[in-house]
């Protein structure tokens with residue numbers, strides 16, 4: 001099956017975890033993929049995995065929190081690919097701590113990466129999407145943006161902000177045939193969650209009706225669906241992929 005044949009996708013945070021799974025899934029479905037990651041080493045590694053699948057790939061080392069660097073990367077990407085059809089804003093970080101102990105730097109890093117990064121990348125391609133009268137924007141939020149979490153006020157604010165951003169962009173660009181949706185993953189086994197100890201994982205499992213953690217591939221499958229023609233009539237939505245944590 002080639003659900004994304006002849007499409008070009010940009011995936012941020014594609015160097016590992018969920019972003020890598022999305023980039024590879026898209027390539028398996030026939031898309032050419034621009035891999036954006038913090039380090040050239042990681043983005044190039046995944047770009048090579050995509051080339052091995054017979055698709056075109058471009059690797060970019062960009063800090064998504066640096067608006068000037070994102071604008072420059074956006075121009076370079078459009079020059080290289082001539083067209084972008086899908087943007088997945090996936091890059092994200094956590095800097096956990098209770099409010100009383102949270103530094104301004106930890107607040108700023110998380111908001112600037114998770115929320116401003118998506119703003120800058122979406123802005124970089126919005127004109128091209130509007131002009132071609134098509135485009136899919138998929139923002140990777142989190143169930144924490146819906147539920148909140150003690151010790152993650154910066155992360156929760158960034159992910160809730162991403163949901164408001166998604167709905168606003170969906171309304172702004174709908175008239176141009178562009179959709180914008182968010183995915184809210186629950187607990188997904190990646191490097192980001194490997195830092196949690198067994199006690200925390202056992203407590204988390206009790207909150208998941210399907211009684212298991214998710215995989216990066218679970219998120220990649222949902223992201224693929226929102227990128228395919230089958231989702232053409234869906235915009236401004238938040239799809240939770242969380243084993244039933246939020247319902």
Ligand SMILES: NC(=O)c1ccc[n+]([C@@H]2O[C@H](COP(=O)([O-])OP(=O)(O)OC[C@H]3O[C@@H](n4cnc5c(N)ncnc54)[C@H](O)[C@@H]3O)[C@@H](O)[C@H]2O)c1
Pocket residue numbers: 012013014015016017018019036037038039062063064065090091092093113140141142143184185186187188189190191192193
């Ligand atoms: N793992 C989970 O349980 C879970 C749950 C909900 C949401 N999410 C979200 O899914 C996304 C991917 O998470 P993951 O679990 O794969 O995490 P990860 O830490 O394995 O991967 C995050 C990726 O984002 C990149 N990144 C971080 N800051 C960046 C920056 N400033 N510029 C460019 N790239 C940057 C990293 O290099 C990495 O490739 C994140 O937005 C995360 O918040 C994850």
